[in-house]
Amino acid sequence: MDFGFGFDDEVFRTEVREWLGAHVVEGAHDRRMWERTLGKAGWVGLGWGEAGYGNRTATLTQQVAWAEEYARSGAPTRSGHIGENLLGPTLLAHGTPAQKARFLPPIAAGDEMWCQGYSEPDAGSDLAGIRTAAVRDGDDGDVYRVTGQKIWTSLAHEADWCFVLARTGVGSVRHHGLSFLLVPMDQPGRIEVRPIRQMTGTSDFNEVFFDGAHARVEHVVGGEGGGWRVAMSLLGFERGVSTLAQQIGFAEELGRVLRAAVDSGAVRDPLVRERLVRQWAELRVMRWNALRTLGSSGDAGAPSVAKLLWGGWHQRLGELAMLVRGAEAGVGPSDWTPSSPYELDAAQQLFLFSRADTIYGGSDQIQRTVIAERVLGLPREPRANEPKERQGPEGVG
Numbered sequence: 521m522d523f524g525f526g527f528d529d530e531v532f533r534t535e536v537r538e539w540l541g542a543h544v545v546e547g548a549h550d551r552r553m554w555e556r557t558l559g560k561a562g563w564v565g566l567g568w569g570e571a572g573y574g575n576r577t578a579t580l581t582q583q584v585a586w587a588e589e590y591a592r593s594g595a596p597t598r599s600g601h602i603g604e605n606l607l608g609p610t611l612l613a614h615g616t617p618a619q620k621a622r623f624l625p626p627i628a629a630g631d632e633m634w635c636q637g638y639s640e641p642d643a644g645s646d647l648a649g650i651r652t653a654a655v656r657d658g659d660d661g662d663v664y665r666v667t668g669q670k671i672w673t674s675l676a677h678e679a680d681w682c683f684v685l686a687r688t689g690v691g692s693v694r695h696h697g698l699s700f701l702l703v704p705m706d707q708p709g710r711i712e713v714r715p716i717r718q719m720t721g722t723s724d725f726n727e728v729f730f731d732g733a734h735a736r737v738e739h740v741v742g743g744e745g746g747g748w749r750v751a752m753s754l755l756g757f758e759r760g761v762s763t764l765a766q767q768i769g770f771a772e773e774l775g776r777v778l779r780a781a782v783d784s785g786a787v788r789d790p791l792v793r794e795r796l797v798r799q800w801a802e803l804r805v806m807r808w809n810a811l812r813t814l815g816s817s818g819d820a821g822a823p824s825v826a827k828l829l830w831g832g833w834h835q836r837l838g839e840l841a842m843l844v845r846g847a848e849a850g851v852g853p854s855d856w857t858p859s860s861p862y863e864l865d866a867a868q869q870l871f872l873f874s875r876a877d878t879i880y881g882g883s884d885q886i887q888r889t890v891i892a893e894r895v896l897g898l899p900r901e902p903r904a905n906e907p908k909e910r911q912g913p914e915g916v917g
Contacts, residue, residue: 525581532578533585539563540593551599552678555630564604565628568612573620574628584811591768599675603627603634607683610754614700614742623681623702635676637684637703637728638751640669647685647751648694652730654686654701656737664688664740666703666733672880676713676726679705684735685751688744698747702739703730710734719872720864756823763810763826767803770830773837773870774799780867781844795840802833824887831877831884838874841867 525533543557558564565575567583578586598604608627611620626632643649652668666686676682682703689697705711710733715723742750778796781787787796806829813822842849845867864872878884892898 525585529579529581529585532582533589536586536589537593540589540595544593544595551596552630552633554596555598555600555633557630558600559628559630564600564630565608565624567605568608568624570612573624588768591766599633599678600627600630602636602674603632606636606754607634610750611741613753614750618738619741632680633675633678635673635679635682635705637670637673637682639672641671648748650685650687650698652684652686654688654699654735662737664701664735664737666701666730666735668730670728670730672716673726673728674724676705676728677715677723681705682728683741684730685747688747695748697745698751699744700741700747700750701735702741703733703735707733719875720869763830766830767807767810770803770834770837773841774803776866777837777841777844780841784844784846784848786844786846792844799833799837799840802829806830806833824882824890827882828884828887834877835874838871842871
């Protein structure tokens with residue numbers, strides 16, 4: 521793909537930069553209010569491809585310009601990402617007209633926040649092994665009662681709704697009998713959210729327990745039993761233009777590590793210099809790979825390749841951030857005292873959080889399996905509970 525920015529793209533970029541410059545307030549942390557500010561200006565849903573829900577639309581290159589300028593502006597971390605970039609495109613692809621009319625305008629306005637109910641304690645990377653069940657109930661069978669547990673649910677403590685992959689087919693196994701349900705989170709006594717405290721001290725992830733929670737039949741996306749197809753479609757939207765914005769953030773982190781290396785004198789070590797140069801070069805390769813794959817279609821391995829590249833890269837950057845700081849990296853801020861709360865600085869946050877980069881969003885092991893099977897055509901690994909007649913010689917699928 522010949523990926524370049526034209527005159528219209530640069531005009532759009534200028535508009536974005538000026539708007540962000542006028543609205544980003546340093547130190548402002550009310551993320552829900554910020555989502556509404558974005559929504560009021562039409563900046564939510566640029567990549568939907570359809571207008572009419574209170575959103576603007578933008579070309580692919582303009583979406584890249586928006587993502588890059590947003591990352592450079594120092595604007596707050598988006599809390600509407602899951603609704604805008606995951607559920608929104610999924611509804612446009614699989615939702616009914618009524619579902620689109622009900623759910624897309626509040627997402628575009630920043631009024632309703634979403635979380636994703638996929639992973640379970642015994643079904644993380646192996647998503648087809650989920651056990652959360654949904655059974656028809658109500659006078660006319662117009663609702664499902666959802667029972668089960670989800671885990672690592674990002675922003676569930678802030679969300680108004682959750683899209684839940686649940687088993688509606690009694691006795692079904694693996695990817696059969698699953699449905700994609702839209703479940704309201706405001707159901708006291710039926711939904712419990714328990715934050716998971718991370719090594720960084722923050723709690724953006726949660727356990728979510730469903731105890732007969734209600735989901736309306738008309739809020740099933742893709743029809744009963746069509747959940748696996750919808751869920752896989754959604755995962756295809758998970759990595760796209762936002763990857764480029766992520767790389768802008770990576771570049772800023774790399775710049776801070778480089779400055780720390782200069783300040784500490786670690787940059788005089790030839791091995792440290794080599795690692796810094798390698799991090800820079802690999803980041804450039806990731807950008808070119810992302811630009812190349814944005815305009816391609818049918819490349820089943822592209823998202824997995826991208827995840828493998830940035831997960832390991834970011835984890836190595838966290839390790840390098842500690843290395844260049846030396847012994848100082850292992851202690852708290854200079855003004856920290858035993859009586860004050862322990863607070864991590866940016867480099868320490870980077871190191872600790874990046875330990876999970878090769879696990880969340882699809883572990884490295886899973887990404888390599890996807891590349892091996894779907895791109896290279898290697899024999900499929902046997903799945904748990906799969907009938908032997910569906911496996912190849914010696915249990916290989």
